Amino acid sequence: xxFSMPDLTPALPEIVLLGALAAIMIIDLMVDDPKKxxxxxLTQASLLVCAIVTVYSSGSVPMHTFDNMYVADTMTxxxxxxxxxxxxxxxxxxxxxxxxxxxxxxxxxxLSLFAVLGMxxxxxxxxxxxxxxxxxxxxxxxxxMVALQRDSxxxxxxxxxxxxxxxxxxxxxxxGMSMLYGATGSLDIGRVLEAIKSGQANTNxxxxxxxxxxxxxxxxxxAVPFHMWIPDxxxxxxxxxxLFIGSAPKLAAFAFVLRILSGGLQPLVHDWSQMLSILAVxxxxxxxxxxxxxxxxxxxxxxxxxxxxxFLLLGILSGTVNGYSSAMxxxxxxxxxxxxxxxxxxxxxxxxxxxxxxxxxxxxxxRSPWNAFIMLLLMFSMAGIPPTAGFYAKFAVLQAAxxxxxxxxxxxxxxxxxxxxxxxxxxxxxMYFDSPVDNEPISGSFDAKLILGANGxxxxxxxxxxxxxxxxxxxxxxxSMLGF
Amino acid sequence: xxxxxxxxxxxxxxxxxxxxxxxxxxGDKNANLARMIALPGSILGFLVAIPLYTRFNMLSSxxxxxxxxxxxxxxxxxxxxxxxxxxxxxxLLNCLTTPLVVIAGWKVIEKKVSQYMAxxxxxxGIVNGVFMALDALLFYxxxxxxxxxxxxxxxxxxxxxxxxxxxxxxxxxxxGSLLMLVALIYLYNLSGSFDIxxxxxxxxTMTAQILIFIAFFVAFAVKVPxxxxxxxxxxxxxxxxxxxSVVLAAVMxxxxxxxxxxxxxxxxxxxxxxxxxxxxxxSLIAVVYIGLVALxxxxxxxxxxxxxxxxxxFVTLGIFIFSSIGTEGALVQMISHGFVSGxxxxxxxxxxxxxxxxxxxxxxxxxxxxxxxxxxxMLFSMANSGxxxxxxxxxxxxxILGALKANFWLAFLAATTLxxxxxxxxxxxxxVIFGAVSNNHVMELxxxxxREFLFLAVLAIAVLGxxxxxxxxxxxxxxxxxxxxxHVAHTKLQ
Numbered sequence: 001x002x003f004s005m006p007d008l009t010p011a012l013p014e015i016v017l018l019g020a021l022a023a024i025m026i027i028d029l030m031v032d033d034p035k036k037x038x039x040x041x042l043t044q045a046s047l048l049v050c051a052i053v054t055v056y057s058s059g060s061v062p063m064h065t066f067d068n069m070y071v072a073d074t075m076t077x078x079x080x081x082x083x084x085x086x087x088x089x090x091x092x093x094x095x096x097x098x099x100x101x102x103x104x105x106x107x108x109x110x111l112s113l114f115a116v117l118g119m120x121x122x123x124x125x126x127x128x129x130x131x132x133x134x135x136x137x138x139x140x141x142x143x144x145m146v147a148l149q150r151d152s153x154x155x156x157x158x159x160x161x162x163x164x165x166x167x168x169x170x171x172x173x174x175x176g177m178s179m180l181y182g183a184t185g186s187l188d189i190g191r192v193l194e195a196i197k198s199g200q201a202n203t204n205x206x207x208x209x210x211x212x213x214x215x216x217x218x219x220x221x222x223a224v225p226f227h228m229w230i231p232d233x234x235x236x237x238x239x240x241x242x243l244f245i246g247s248a249p250k251l252a253a254f255a256f257v258l259r260i261l262s263g264g265l266q267p268l269v270h271d272w273s274q275m276l277s278i279l280a281v282x283x284x285x286x287x288x289x290x291x292x293x294x295x296x297x298x299x300x301x302x303x304x305x306x307x308x309x310x311f312l313l314l315g316i317l318s319g320t321v322n323g324y325s326s327a328m329x330x331x332x333x334x335x336x337x338x339x340x341x342x343x344x345x346x347x348x349x350x351x352x353x354x355x356x357x358x359x360x361x362x363x364x365x366x367r368s369p370w371n372a373f374i375m376l377l378l379m380f381s382m383a384g385i386p387p388t389a390g391f392y393a394k395f396a397v398l399q400a401a402x403x404x405x406x407x408x409x410x411x412x413x414x415x416x417x418x419x420x421x422x423x424x425x426x427x428x429x430x431m432y433f434d435s436p437v438d439n440e441p442i443s444g445s446f447d448a449k450l451i452l453g454a455n456g457x458x459x460x461x462x463x464x465x466x467x468x469x470x471x472x473x474x475x476x477x478x479x480s481m482l483g484f
Numbered sequence: 485x486x487x488x489x490x491x492x493x494x495x496x497x498x499x500x501x502x503x504x505x506x507x508x509x510x511g512d513k514n515a516n517l518a519r520m521i522a523l524p525g526s527i528l529g530f531l532v533a534i535p536l537y538t539r540f541n542m543l544s545s546x547x548x549x550x551x552x553x554x555x556x557x558x559x560x561x562x563x564x565x566x567x568x569x570x571x572x573x574x575x576l577l578n579c580l581t582t583p584l585v586v587i588a589g590w591k592v593i594e595k596k597v598s599q600y601m602a603x604x605x606x607x608x609g610i611v612n613g614v615f616m617a618l619d620a621l622l623f624y625x626x627x628x629x630x631x632x633x634x635x636x637x638x639x640x641x642x643x644x645x646x647x648x649x650x651x652x653x654x655x656x657x658x659x660g661s662l663l664m665l666v667a668l669i670y671l672y673n674l675s676g677s678f679d680i681x682x683x684x685x686x687x688x689t690m691t692a693q694i695l696i697f698i699a700f701f702v703a704f705a706v707k708v709p710x711x712x713x714x715x716x717x718x719x720x721x722x723x724x725x726x727x728x729s730v731v732l733a734a735v736m737x738x739x740x741x742x743x744x745x746x747x748x749x750x751x752x753x754x755x756x757x758x759x760x761x762x763x764x765x766x767s768l769i770a771v772v773y774i775g776l777v778a779l780x781x782x783x784x785x786x787x788x789x790x791x792x793x794x795x796x797x798f799v800t801l802g803i804f805i806f807s808s809i810g811t812e813g814a815l816v817q818m819i820s821h822g823f824v825s826g827x828x829x830x831x832x833x834x835x836x837x838x839x840x841x842x843x844x845x846x847x848x849x850x851x852x853x854x855x856x857x858x859x860x861x862m863l864f865s866m867a868n869s870g871x872x873x874x875x876x877x878x879x880x881x882x883x884i885l886g887a888l889k890a891n892f893w894l895a896f897l898a899a900t901t902l903x904x905x906x907x908x909x910x911x912x913x914x915x916v917i918f919g920a921v922s923n924n925h926v927m928e929l930x931x932x933x934x935r936e937f938l939f940l941a942v943l944a945i946a947v948l949g950x951x952x953x954x955x956x957x958x959x960x961x962x963x964x965x966x967x968x969x970x971h972v973a974h975t976k977l978q
Contacts, residue, residue, distance in 0.1 A: 365640075369511075369599070380632060385658075386625040392556070395621075399559065399669045410669075414662040421658055425635070425651055433639040433647050470558045 010063040010072035013054040013080060014120050020046035021113045028106035036104050043091060043109040047084045047116070054080050060479055064126065068188055071126040075328070075476035079123045079255050083248040086335050087116050089455065090247060093343040093448050094240030100351040103148055103238060111148075112244065115141035119252035128177045128187040131256060132170075135220070138252060139166050142245055146237040158236025165219070165229040173216025179209030180264075189264040196267045207271050213260060214275045220253045221309045224282035234302035239349065239356065242298055243342035246305055247335045250312075254331040257316060258480070262324055269319040276317035277409055283310030284416040291423045298356045300423060301341055304382060307420055308334050314413055315397040318404035325477040326396035329470055333381070333393040333462065340378040340455040344371065347444045347452055361427055363436025371442065372431045374456030381459040383424040384417055389462035396470070490551050491535060492565040495575065496613045499529040499582065503605030506598050515597035519590060522601035526583040529608060533579040540572055542960055545967035547618060547681075555622070561678050564619040569964030570745055570815065571615040573957060577822045578615070578735045580946070582608040584939045585727040588830055591935070592726065592837050593641060600641060604727060607633040614739050620668045620678045620747075627739070628661055634728070634736065642723040649716075649723035656716040660703035667699035671751070684750045687976050693755035700748045701759075707740030710800060711770040714793045721789035722842070726833030729785065733792050734826035738818050741799045745811070749803070750971040756804070757972075763804040768897050770797030775904035779911070784832045784842045787912055788825060791868060794901060795821050801898060802883035805890045806972055811965045812958050813882025819957060820867070820875035820950055827864040827943040831857070834936055835916070838929055844915050848922030853929040858917045860932075860940045865913045867947045869906035875950035878957075 008015065024046065028039045058077035064070065091112065098104045118138025125131040143166065147159035181187055183205040184195035195201050219226040234242045261272050287307025294300035312334070315327030348355035348364075348371075355361075365372035381390035394417065402410045462469060502525025509518045541548060547566030555563040567575060585604050593600045610633070613626035631654055639650035672678055675686045688696070706713045717737075721729050749756050756763075771794050778790035795817065802814025834857060835850070836842055851858040867874035872881075880901065888895035921927050932940065950957060 365596075365599075376632075385632065386628045391625070391628070395665070395669070396559075398666070399672065402666070402669050403673050407666075407670075410666055411663075414666055418655065418659050418662055422651070422655060425654060428635070429639060429647055429651065432636055433650070467556050467558065470556065474558065 006067070007063070007065045009057050010065045010124065011070055012057045013050050014117060014124070016053050017046060017050050017113065017117050017120065020049065021110060021117065024113070025106070025110050028110070034104070035099065036106060036109070039106050039109050040091065040095065043113060044088055046113065047088045051081050051084045054084075060475075062479060062482055068190065069127040069130045070124055072124055073476075073482070074479035075255070075258075076124045076480075078472060078476045079251045080120055082251050082332055082335060083116060083119050083123070086247045086251070086339055087112060087244070089339050089343070089451055090240060090243045092451055093243070093339070093346045096444055096448065097238070097240055097346050097349055101149065101238065103240075105148075108145070108148060111141045111145050115145070115244070116248070119248055122252040123255040125259065126189050128181070128189070131259065132174065132177070134252070135173075135256065136170065138249060139170070142241070142249070145241045145244065146233065148241065149238050154236040155238060158233045161229055162233045169216050169219035169226070172212050172219070176209045176212025176216060179205055179212065183209060189259060192264040193266065196265070206268065210265060210268055210272055211275065213265075214272055214279075217253070217257050217260070218279050221250070221257070221312070222306055223279040223309050223313060224286040224306060227283065227286065227306050230306060231299050231302040234305070235296060235299045239298065239342060239346055239354070243339065243346070246301070246338045246342065250309075250331055251335055254312065254328065258324060261316065262319070273317040273319050276313045277406070280310045280313040280317060281409065281412055283307060283313065284413055288416045288420040291420070294423075295358055296356055297345060297358050297361070297427075300358065301338070304420070304423075305338065307416065308382075310416075311394060311397055311413065314401050314406075314409060318400040318406070320400060320404055321477055321481060323397075323400035323404060325470070325473040326400040328473040328477060329466075330393040330397050332469065332473070333389045336455060336458060336462075337378055337382050337390060340374070340452065340459065341382070343448070343452045343455060344375050344378070347371065347448060348442060350440065350443055358427065358430060359437065361430045362434045364431040366436050367439065368442050370453070374453060375431060376428055377456045377459045379424040379427050381463065383421040385421070387460065387463040389459045389466065391463055392466040392470070491532065492549050492551055492567065492616050494532045495529070495536070495579065496565075496609045496616065498532055498609070499525060499605045499612070500609035502526070502529065503602040503609070506605060507602040509598045512595060512597060515594075518598035518601050519586075522586050522605060523583065525605055526586045526608070529605070530579040530583055533576055536567065536572060537576060537960070540960060542569075543963055545569070545963040550618075555619075559621065559672070559678065560676065561621045562619050563622060564679060565616045566618045567616055569961035570968070571742065572960055573815070573819050574615045574738055574742060575612055577738070577819055578608060578611050580942075581731060581734045581822070581826060584826070584830070584942060585730050587935060587939050588730065588833060589725070589727045592833070596640060600637070600727075603633040603637050604731065607637075607731065611735055611739065615742060618680050620671070620680050620683065622678075623680070624661070624665060624668060628658075630736070630739070631657055634732070637728040638720055638724045641725040642728065644723075645719070646723040649719040652716050653720040656706050656713070660706040663699040664703035667696045670696065680746065684971055686751070688752065690754055690758075690977060693752040693976065694758070697748055697752040697755035697759060700743065700752070704740040704743035704748065705766075707743065708737060708796050708800060709740070709793060710766050710797070711774060711793070714770070714774070717793060718786050718789040721792075721829075722783060722785045726829060726836065729829040729833075730826045733788070733829055734822040737792060737796055738822065741796065741803065741814065741818055744800065744803050745968060750968060752976075753972045754975055754977055757806070760804045760806070764801060764894065767797045767801035767804065768894070770794055771801065771898055771901050772904070775901055775908065778908040779904065781908075782844055784835075784844055784912060784916070785829070787844075787908060788828045788832065791905065791908060792821065792825050794905070795825070798880055798883050798898065798901065802886060805886050805894075806969060807886045807889060808965055808969060809882050809889075810886025811969065812961055813879050813886055815961050815965070816882060816954060816957055817879025820879045820947070823943055823946045823950065824864060824867045824874075824876055827940065827947065828868055830939060830943070831861045831864060834932060839925055844912055846923070847916040847926060849917075849919045849926055850929060851917045852921050853926060854931045856937070857932045860944060861913065861917060863944055863947065865909045867951070869909045870902050873948070873951045875947045875954070877951055878954040
């Protein structure tokens with residue numbers, strides 16, 4: 001029996017984060033501070049350290065460890081750093097909110113970091129089992145975060161729904177994975193790929209497994225018809241938690257989808273791309289049309305998320321490297337847009353006022369032209385109007401899909417994005433054309449305002465100069481494809 | 485490049501930069517500062533565009549002052565600018581319109597002045613970009629970006645029904661644009677480039693050409709606007725503030741017709757020929773039917789809006805008879821319409837600022853109180869009905885001449901506009917200006933002030949100058965138009 005120490009470099013960021021997390025949990029108990037400034041700063045610092053470690057420990061060649069269960073390549077680094085940035089931004093946006101709502105407890109920060117850890121494991125997983133572990137770590141932290149506002153029955157209900165449906169989806173996913181295991185004899189994504197390529201695997205069982213896996217993934221992404229939880233959870237959860245669910249986990253879910261479908265199940269591309277195209281069309285249709293009827297901004301953004309996921313799937317179902325890198329660009333831009341949109345709700349909210357109704361944005365231009373302008377950029381970016389980043393995200397995905405020969409899908413997508421433009425425009429209309437109903441000055445800390453401003457301007461910047469991020473996405477995907 | 489300066493980029497970015505500076509002046513406390521920056525900014529924007537004409541090589545059909553810098557390398561998109569005889573005058577028209585609009589909104593606009601001025605300056609730069617872009621994606625970015633300031637202008641400073649009009653305007657145009665985007669991506673996947681000039685050489689099957697033509701058609705026809713997708717225009721015009729109507733009529737409508745010339749014809753020449761009958765029919769419906777619709781309008785702005793649609797029908801007619809005189813006539817008509825319709829909307833604006841009504845029936849006998857205004861309005865009404873000696877005549881005459889060569893009945897139907905145009909414009913003029921003073925409000929009117937005199941005089945000079953001596957306009961476009969027609973005559977089928 002010889003034991004050799006595994007190479008820990010690929011997992012270094014996770015180890016660092018876990019260490020920091022353990023320390024923060026203890027320090028949080030020691031320091032008596034109602035504002036939790038120490039915990040907050042330590043959380044931000046540990047995210048920063050993780051980012052540095054991630055950047056320095058990554059290489060362009062994929063590194064495997066723990067008997068091939070774990071992988072680190074350019075894509076994992078980019079997505080991990082993306083997750084750190086979005087979590088760091090959301091923590092800074094939500095400070096004021098959680099203080100005034102009695103959510104300011106150490107658990108908020110530690111659960112956030114646990115969720116980040118789960119995402120990192122998901123992003124780096126190279127084995128069905130590791131994937132599942134990461135997914136559950138992330139999901140359980142999020143369930144708890146939704147329920148953090150104990151006294152609010154809306155939040156508790158949302159948490160319950162999220163938990164029950166999430167557990168169901170996990171079960172479906174596991175069932176699918178077990179079928180794939182049965183057909184191929186392995187949980188390792190690389191070996192699954194080999195087994196399918198060799199033609200030894202039973203195709204019926206495989207395809208059956210793929211159906212369940214796609215259903216599970218669809219649930220995690222929030223694609224129609226597995227989207228039921230999204231509006232209620234988005235609406236019911238405290239806004240910072242909604243923002244959390246809406247942003248970084250989508251990056252992890254993207255990695256997850258990519259690892260399984262384009263990695264392990266690439267030879268079955270015809271089967272899953274058909275399923276995804278149905279999910280994509282339904283998501284765009286239901287998301288965009290239902291969003292029109294919403295009066296609550298959080299619900300509207302929930303449906304908008306669903307439609308964005310449809311677009312994301314459009315990139316993935318192209319089944320080409322070009323498509324995957326477009327989808328990755330899309331998901332990164334999407335995370336930034338979501339952060340900005342919910343960040344604005346958080347900024348406008350104050351004690352006893354949630355600012356989550358559409359009408360709460362009435363006349364924002366008269367109250368604060370700068371914030372209205374930032375929201376304008378975010379809304380046009382979500383609608384995909386140039387010169388904002390959302391345009392290039394949609395454009396890249398459409399180009400990839402058209403190149404793969406999906407003309408019908410592309411035209412459908414275009415028509416639904418026209419319908420979608422209507423409800424984003426309505427926000428702009430409320431902000432610019434109507435007069436304000438409430439004239440309270442906008443509170444909010446200086447750093448949150450600064451970061452939110454930068455977030456909005458980034459939409460414009462990435463819309464005018466998208467090249468660097470696009471190249472990064474292309475490199476990431478190429479690097480991750482080297483692993484197979 | 486002139487004197488080592490990227491002149492085209494200056495023409496695009498100077499107004500935008502000025503707009504951003506104006507925006508930075510903040511709220512209405514600094515309204516005067518915003519005005520004082522906006523005016524020199526817009527005039528500077530016009531001045532830097534003048535070398536485009538003086539240094540323009542009339543004999544060359546190719547692109548001039550070309551600038552090319554890689555932009556998004558992943559999709560081979562370049563920041564590629566250039567102008568030829570087709571776009572030269574449109575750019576100048578746009579640059580001239582902006583200072584006039586700024587002056588027209590000088591006193592009238594009292595709320596959110598900096599945002600108003602900035603929106604027009606930024607839009608001016610973006611529209612220049614539309615006319616200059618030689619890269620399809622760059623064109624698309626400018627094309628869509630143009631919607632944002634216009635949406636805000638209509639929605640914030642517009643009339644009572646402005647929200648409906650603004651959203652209708654935005655969604656109508658977006659629908660067309662998105663289909664165009666699909667066509668552009670298709671062409672990119674085929675040719676591996678977003679360069680418009682590469683598309684000219686790209687062979688295409690007939691099916692592909694027809695589909696591409698239809699996608700472009702939806703985008704451009706909405707902008708022109710052609711019958712039956714014109715319904716957004718009367719709404720947008722009526723609700724928009726005066727400046728917005730002027731820019732819409734004078735400049736925005738031209739980008740659609742420009743799109744036909746720059747994209748549809750040379751990229752899908754065979755489809756253009758195959759569908760020319762369809763296009764001509766729609767154009768004639770616009771000319772005749774919309775002309776009749778204009779006759780029954782009771783709202784002055786709506787009347788001019790319908791007259792714009794009818795006049796733009798002439799432009800598309802001229803384009804789709806594929807003759808040198810027809811195309812040049814269409815271009816001359818576009819420039820002339822830019823001056824005339826802009827002036828007409830400014831005239832209505834002058835009245836509206838005083839009476840806050842656009843209804844013809846609220847007026848009568850204005851000439852008694854505003855003689856100078858009546859004279860200007862007379863000139864522009866004559867130009868709108870195509871009187872020889874004004875710019876309105878030159879373009880219409882050339883298009884009718886071109887149509888006559890193609891088919892007598894075509895020319896006959898087109899020429900009815902000379903009757904209808906005169907009827908609706910002069911009848912409106914008579915009811916508003918002549919007769920006895922109809923009510924006390926009219927009695928209290930005061931004649932135009934020096935600010936209003938200034939912008940009306942500039943346009944009057946342009947209208948008369950172009951009517952008397954249209955040669956410089958036709959001369960500059962001649963080589964490019966011939967080159968374009970050569971492209972169109974050359975089949976792309978293999």
